Amino acid sequence: MSIDMAQFHQVFFEESFEGLDIMESGLLNLSPGEPDSEAINSIFRAAHSIKGGSGTFGFTEISDFTHVMETLMDEMRDGRRQITQTAVNLLLGSVDCLREMLFAVKDGQAIDAERVAEHKHALDLEQQKSGSGQQDESLSAHEPFSSQARQSDSKVIGWHIAFSPHADLLKTGNDPVRMFRELSVLGELDVTADFRGVPDFYQLDPEECHLSWNLVLKGDIDRAPIDEAFAWVEDDCDLAIQPLYQADDLS
Incomplete structure (x- = not known):
């Protein structure tokens, strides 16, 4: 029995836009240097859900972009990365970019690949800032x-x-x-x-x-x-x- 995946698209988009609102609100309430585990977990779960849903439905560009965001937030969640205003601002901009990507896919329009690439590059640069001590902690967390x-x-x-x-x-x-x-x-x-x-x-x-x-x-x-x-x-x-x-x- 084959399942028509298109019937679930509307629910996916509704839940994803709700998740973006949660991420945006949580990021706006984060204070640099003062980790709020509950807020960070809420932001991470919303991103994780969007990534999983977009991957399931074959929206690869969305899942790949969200994965980069999720990786950065996972390090904040695990205490492997400090919460800085730079990182928060970067994630807020990425939430806006992700919202535009979702609207484009929902409306059957092309995603602005140049804008996505710019945000993804900025996220990658922020990701590379981890020092040797953080790298050791990351290794123990994943292995x-x-x-x-x-x-x-x-x-x-x-x-x-x-x-x-x-x-x-x-x-x-x-x-x-x-x-x-x-x-x-x-x-x-x-x-x-x-x-x-x-x-x-x-x-x-x-x-x-x-x-x-x-x-x-x-x-x-x-x-x-x-x-x-x-x-x-x-x-x-x-x-x-x-x-x-x-x-x-x-x-």
């Missing part, structure tokens, strides 16, 4: 198992992923196959379906997801791109990601 691997004289050769979608995941327009396709680009992927949650035939709802999956992804792969593949479904599934180790040859 939580690295110290464990060193302590056990072993190395990570891949990842085991237990992925159990909630029943309504398909109704949000998300497709597990698309996520698996993203993972397969990173390394050697083995996918095993778990059928234990599938009901009897006459109780099946074709719009609900009853399968779970165990995935083994082998290769020299960082944790971050794996998290990114599941980023827009993290609230719609149970997910466990664990490293696969191989003992170092000490001879």
